[in-house]
Amino acid sequence: MGLEKDLYAQAIAEHGRALDRLAAGYEADPDKRRDLRQEIHLQLWRSLQAFDGRCSLKTWTLRVAHNTAASYVIRERRRTAELVSLEEIESTRIGSSQPADIDRDNTLRMLQEIILQLRPLDRQIIISYLEEMDAASIAEITGLSPANVAMKIHRIKKVLAHRIHMEGTHA
Amino acid sequence: MPELPELYEVKAAWISQCNEDAPVDVERLQSKRTWELSAATRSEILGSIVAALFFAVVMAVRFTPERNRLVQAGCAAVVLWALATLFRYRASLRRDRLSAVSLARTGVEHYRQELRRRRDHLRGAWIWHGPLVLACITSAVALSGRIVPRRIWDALPIMLALVVWAGFGIRRRFRQAAELQKEIDRKEDTI
Numbered sequence: 001m002g003l004e005k006d007l008y009a010q011a012i013a014e015h016g017r018a019l020d021r022l023a024a025g026y027e028a029d030p031d032k033r034r035d036l037r038q039e040i041h042l043q044l045w046r047s048l049q050a051f052d053g054r055c056s057l058k059t060w061t062l063r064v065a066h067n068t069a070a071s072y073v074i075r076e077r078r079r080t081a082e083l084v085s086l087e088e089i090e091s092t093r094i095g096s097s098q099p100a101d102i103d104r105d106n107t108l109r110m111l112q113e114i115i116l117q118l119r120p121l122d123r124q125i126i127i128s129y130l131e132e133m134d135a136a137s138i139a140e141i142t143g144l145s146p147a148n149v150a151m152k153i154h155r156i157k158k159v160l161a162h163r164i165h166m167e168g169t170h171a
Numbered sequence: 172m173p174e175l176p177e178l179y180e181v182k183a184a185w186i187s188q189c190n191e192d193a194p195v196d197v198e199r200l201q202s203k204r205t206w207e208l209s210a211a212t213r214s215e216i217l218g219s220i221v222a223a224l225f226f227a228v229v230m231a232v233r234f235t236p237e238r239n240r241l242v243q244a245g246c247a248a249v250v251l252w253a254l255a256t257l258f259r260y261r262a263s264l265r266r267d268r269l270s271a272v273s274l275a276r277t278g279v280e281h282y283r284q285e286l287r288r289r290r291d292h293l294r295g296a297w298i299w300h301g302p303l304v305l306a307c308i309t310s311a312v313a314l315s316g317r318i319v320p321r322r323i324w325d326a327l328p329i330m331l332a333l334v335v336w337a338g339f340g341i342r343r344r345f346r347q348a349a350e351l352q353k354e355i356d357r358k359e360d361t362i
Contacts, residue, residue: 020190034193041195047275060275067281074285107184124278130185143277160178 004048011044011061018131019044019065025115025127026069036072043068055140062128063141070120086122086155089114110163125152220253226306245309252305259295286355293348304337 012019019040027033047064051057073083111130115123121142128138135153139146227249230242276284307330 017190021185021188024188038195050275063275063278063281066278067276067285070278070282071285074282074289104180104184104187107181108188111181111185120282121278130182132182132186141278143279157178160181164178164181 004045004051007048007051007057008045011048011057012041015058015061018062021131022062022065022069022127024112025123026073026120028112028116036069039072040065040068059137059140066120066124066127066141070124073120073123083119084117085119086126086152086159089117089159107164111160114159114163122152125149126156129153129156220256223249223253223306226310230306230310241312242309245305245312249306249309283355286351290348290351290355293344293351304334307333307337 020037023033023037023040027036044061044064047060051060055063115126118126121144124142125138125144128141133141135146135149138144138149138153142149144152227246231246310330
């Protein structure tokens with residue numbers, strides 16, 4: 001019990017803010033997001049009983065958090081029916097462009113709009129990418145091959161660059 | 172595949188977003204959550220079983236003097252089905268609780284497992300609705316027989332409504348299960 005409490009405290013100290021941002025990527029409503037955040041903390045605390053050190057605490061923490069959030073999205077099935085893949089978002093892109101300068105609030109709003117449309121697995125990748133994780137680390141969390149992750153990151157960059165350009169031209 | 176530039180501004184906007192400040196008391200949360208989950212599942216399943224047993228008891232009490240074999244067999248079947256449901260409920264209660272290890276699977280494996288779990292739950296809908304449907308059918312058959320032939324017209328609308336409601340519910344669940352199966356198959360193809 002003492003060990004898992006220490007591990008939990010360490011995980012929250014090191015990755016607590018990342019978990020908050022992760023919850024924001026899975027739920028837009030502030031009240032529901034608070035519940036999801038609590039659920040993530042609860043499942044992380046429970047899971048640490050089985051932490052065996054075969055992966056880093058960071059990988060373990062993010063896996064548990066993403067999996068808990070993915071289960072939440074599946075439970076909210078009515079909304080899941082409207083979710084799309086990265087490939088589908090990319091196929092609606094018009095042309096290709098470089099990012100334009102827009103403010104952070106607009107960028108964040110645009111990011112959340114895109115993320116909340118995505119299916120859970122694609123959300124894991126885009127959120128991990130935004131958290132400055134490399135393809136190998138994302139592959140370790142998701143279970144996809146690094147090549148597959150790299151391809152998806154390429155798509156993410158294209159989609160985000162295009163959306164930012166659109167926001168910039170409309171601003 | 173040409174390498175695209177990193178989107179540092181976008182990442183900075185994501186990282187610098189406002190965070191929640193409210194502390195999380197996980198121990199209190201865990202006991203509350205466990206109680207809520209357990210209570211919700213128990214009430215859903217027991218509600219169905221109690222309704223079926225109520226039907227069976229009413230049938231048995233009302234038709235006992237006639238010693239109608241059909242009614243007796245129907246009531247026995249309802250009771251047996253309810254017991255089987257209870258047995259299954261006890262087993263699935265243990266399985267439904269996410270184990271610590273299962274939460275540390277890779278994202279793909281966990282997502283697939285969750286989809287399967289949900290699919291199996293939806294496919295198992297018959298066992299929750301089954302006793303009630305069986306009780307309705309038994310009542311309808313008994314009432315339409317020689318015992319009280321005129322009562323069937325009084326009871327028919329509500330019985331039909333119950334059967335149709337249960338039928339639609341089961342069909343909807345099976346359709347959702349089929350959609351989940353398609354998603355599971357797609358996931359198998361892409362990994």
